[in-house]
Amino acid sequence: MNQWLQAILWVVMIIMVMLVNGAMIIYMLRKVLGHTHLRIGPQELGPAGIAQLIPDIIKLLTKEDRHPNNSDKWLYCLAPIIVFLPVLIGFGFLPFGYQMVAANINLGLLMLLAFLTIMPLGIFAAGWASRSKYAVIGAVRSIGATITYEIPLILSVIPVVMLAGSMNLTDIVLAQANSVWFFIPALPSAIIFLICAQMETNQAPFDMSEGESELVAGFSTEYSAMRFGFIFLAEFAGNFVLAGLAVTLFFGGWTLPGIDPTTMGIFAPVVFVIKTYFIIFCFMIVRGSLSRFRVDQLALLGWKRLIPVSLVWILLFAVGFRAIQLIFGTGG
Numbered sequence: 001m002n003q004w005l006q007a008i009l010w011v012v013m014i015i016m017v018m019l020v021n022g023a024m025i026i027y028m029l030r031k032v033l034g035h036t037h038l039r040i041g042p043q044e045l046g047p048a049g050i051a052q053l054i055p056d057i058i059k060l061l062t063k064e065d066r067h068p069n070n071s072d073k074w075l076y077c078l079a080p081i082i083v084f085l086p087v088l089i090g091f092g093f094l095p096f097g098y099q100m101v102a103a104n105i106n107l108g109l110l111m112l113l114a115f116l117t118i119m120p121l122g123i124f125a126a127g128w129a130s131r132s133k134y135a136v137i138g139a140v141r142s143i144g145a146t147i148t149y150e151i152p153l154i155l156s157v158i159p160v161v162m163l164a165g166s167m168n169l170t171d172i173v174l175a176q177a178n179s180v181w182f183f184i185p186a187l188p189s190a191i192i193f194l195i196c197a198q199m200e201t202n203q204a205p206f207d208m209s210e211g212e213s214e215l216v217a218g219f220s221t222e223y224s225a226m227r228f229g230f231i232f233l234a235e236f237a238g239n240f241v242l243a244g245l246a247v248t249l250f251f252g253g254w255t256l257p258g259i260d261p262t263t264m265g266i267f268a269p270v271v272f273v274i275k276t277y278f279i280i281f282c283f284m285i286v287r288g289s290l291s292r293f294r295v296d297q298l299a300l301l302g303w304k305r306l307i308p309v310s311l312v313w314i315l316l317f318a319v320g321f322r323a324i325q326l327i328f329g330t331g332g
Contacts, residue, residue: 010102014091018237025236027053028277029284036288065225068131075129080223080230082122086115087234090241095170097254097268098261109167112245113154116200119238120146123219126231130222138218141295145199145206148302153196155310156189159317160249173253177261183250185321188313190250192306197242198283199302202235205290206298243279244272251275 030052034042042049067076092102093112105111120143127139161167163182164175176182183190199206220231247253252275254268255261264271293301 010092014088014102017091018088018233021240022233022236023053023057024277025239025280026056028280032281032284033288036285060226060229063225065227068222070131071222072129072131075125076222077227079122079126079129080227080234082125083119084122084230084234086118086122087237087241089115091237093169094241094244094272095173095248095253096272097264098170100254100269101170104168104170106166106168108169109157109161109172109249112169112241113157116238116241117150119234126223127219130219132222135219135221138221142202142219144295145298145302148299149196149199149206149306152192152302152306152310153200155307155314156192156196157249158314159189159321160186162318162321169248169253173248173255174261176252177255180257183252185317186250190246192310192313193246193250194279194282195306197246198286199298200242201239201283203239203283204287205292207292239280239283240276243283244276246279247272247275251279 027050030042031049033039034049042052045051046054067073090112093105093108095101095104101108103111123142123146124139127135127137127142130136160172163179163186164172166172166175220228223231253261254264254272256264256271261268
């Protein structure tokens with residue numbers, strides 16, 4: 001098949017997956033929080049609460065697209081795209097199965113994390129271009145929290161790379177399939193990663209962009225219609241990407257115990273998606289159960305707890321990993 005045609009097909013497929021995933025996560029979030037908080041609407045409005053979702057989608061598609069008169073129009077229009085594109089690209093690095101990945105490159109993990117770090121630029125652009133003090137304050141809050149938690153999130157993947165000996169996400173999954181002990185030394189890293197992922201996906205108790213006392217939606221306050229929809233589609237897609245990355249790094253990806261990971265065929269993406277949605281479900285349970293952190297508590301947890309713990313764990317893991325190599329004669 002022509003390479004350009006293959007690339008176009010992958011992009012179209014990823015966009016379709018993003019759209020379906022966005023609708024699924026919105027519905028899932030309404031149902032989980034509805035049952036957690038005993039909200040009647042998601043439980044009773046239409047069959048299985050589906051009528052709570054459909055009006056929201058229609059509203060986003062049909063609302064008038066307006067922008068503030070004093071906004072920076074070019075940057076205001078560009079910001080949702082800057083937020084959306086890194087997540088869209090991130091889907092291309094996730095291995096849904098053996099040889100079922102759009103970009104199967106040796107530096108896939110590094111590239112995925114690098115693209116996700118572009119999102120704060122779009123968030124700041126959205127707040128600044130809106131020319132609203134509430135949007136700017138929300139953007140600053142969100143960027144401060146995102147930068148704080150990106151550092152331990154990136155540090156947490158280093159032990160996994162050391163164990164697998166590769167930054168290729170497919171190789172990392174295959175390394176887990178070939179070692180029943182892979183998960184045990186990676187468990188502390190998994191805990192740190194999941195805490196940081198909860199923050200990176202902009203979910204309570206770490207959601208700092210919104211200000212409940214101001215009753216505004218943070219950096220996206222001045223957005224409406226599908227521009228607003230793009231921002232939240234990126235947020236929900238980011239949930240899937242980070243949950244999928246957690247599954248890939250720590251929970252075996254598309255593999256199942258006792259089954260050859262190269263022969264699972266069409267069942268591989270099914271297993272991967274089920275695992276990913278289970279992680280998303282756990283994120284939602286935490287979101288619905290814990291109260292929101294204050295800004296100072298959020299900074300304290302990130303800078304004075306997670307970052308030092310991540311650095312100490314990397315040091316201990318590196319020393320222990322090298323010692324095991326020398327003892328068993330696998331090192332040089």
